[in-house]
Amino acid sequence: MKKLLVVAHAPSVNTRQLAESVVRGARHPDIEGVECQWLPPLDAQPEDVRSCHGIILGTPENLGYMSGALKDFFDRIYYPCLEHTQGLPCALYVRAGHDGTGTRRAVESICIGLRWNWVQSPLICRGPWRENFLTQCEELGMTIAAGLETGLF
Numbered sequence: 247m248k249k250l251l252v253v254a255h256a257p258s259v260n261t262r263q264l265a266e267s268v269v270r271g272a273r274h275p276d277i278e279g280v281e282c283q284w285l286p287p288l289d290a291q292p293e294d295v296r297s298c299h300g301i302i303l304g305t306p307e308n309l310g311y312m313s314g315a316l317k318d319f320f321d322r323i324y325y326p327c328l329e330h331t332q333g334l335p336c337a338l339y340v341r342a343g344h345d346g347t348g349t350r351r352a353v354e355s356i357c358i359g360l361r362w363n364w365v366q367s368p369l370i371c372r373g374p375w376r377e378n379f380l381t382q383c384e385e386l387g388m389t390i391a392a393g394l395e396t397g398l399f
């Protein structure tokens with residue numbers, strides 16, 4: 247059984263729905279060989295990252311950057327994980343009111359530093375809220391879980 251970890255900050259109803267959609271997609275009934283766990287960034291520990299086979303990061307864009315909670319996560323796990331998680335398949339979704347590029351760049355550069363492996367382009371849920379964001383997040387979760395199950399990543 248492979249483990250897919252979702253580390254997502256979800257301070258609002260909408261961002262909570264996004265995270266739940268990712269998890270729902272990853273838990274698609276046809277995907278039997280992957281278990282998916284969602285942890286808020288402030289709760290996620292280095293051991294959680296070291297023991298997973300893939301990771302999906304999620305954050306709103308705040309002041310042109312990732313949430314403070316997700317940054318705290320990276321600050322705590324960076325060195326404990328650096329030598330142990332190289333090649334880890336990773337993906338990202340961002341909820342952004344009007345931009346999202348600053349957050350995307352910041353998360354990408356940290357993950358490149360960790361030598362994680364981007365297996366999907368970051369998903370930016372940009373602009374006024376759309377129900378379609380939920381479908382996109384569900385597809386993201388399903389795609390990453392299916393890739394892990396089939397050994398694609």
Ligand SMILES: Cc1cc2nc3c(=O)[nH]c(=O)nc-3n(C[C@H](O)[C@H](O)[C@H](O)COP(=O)(O)O)c2cc1C
Nearest residue numbers: 258260261306307308309310341342343344345346
């Ligand atoms: C303090 C604060 C700063 C924000 N900064 C940005 C930003 O830099 N770029 C951006 O695209 N959206 C920004 N937003 C908007 C949020 O990313 C986004 O619209 C909000 O999380 C939408 O959440 P909701 O869909 O849960 O209502 C900001 C929101 C807040 C409260």
